[in-house]
Amino acid sequence: MQVESFFEWLGQALGSIIRFIVDLLSGLFNTLANAGGNFVDGLSRALGMDTSIISIIALILGLMLLYSAIRAFMRASIVLGIIWLVLGLWLLSWIIN
Secondary structure: OHHHHHHHHHHHHHHHHHHHHHHHHHHHHHHHHHHHHHHHHHHHHHHOOOOOHHHHHHHHHHHHHHHHHHHHHHOOOHHHHHHHHHHHHHHHHHHOO
């Protein structure tokens, strides 16, 4: 009887530790998901755009096009810089109200 009682106690202790770790990680990931959602909501509200994934991808792509334009201007490639700049501004003006 002593052995069964020991293993029952050990199983309960191990189960409690695992449950604590799972609850801790669940709370952490839930907090990170809420923070990410609040960030996207605030960003989209400030820019006046939708919170859809397509709008966020278009925003990132537009910013990358503007970055490419700046790099092209720094390399003294005026024509390519103007092309990247126009494309980036066109895309950003399309999603930002």
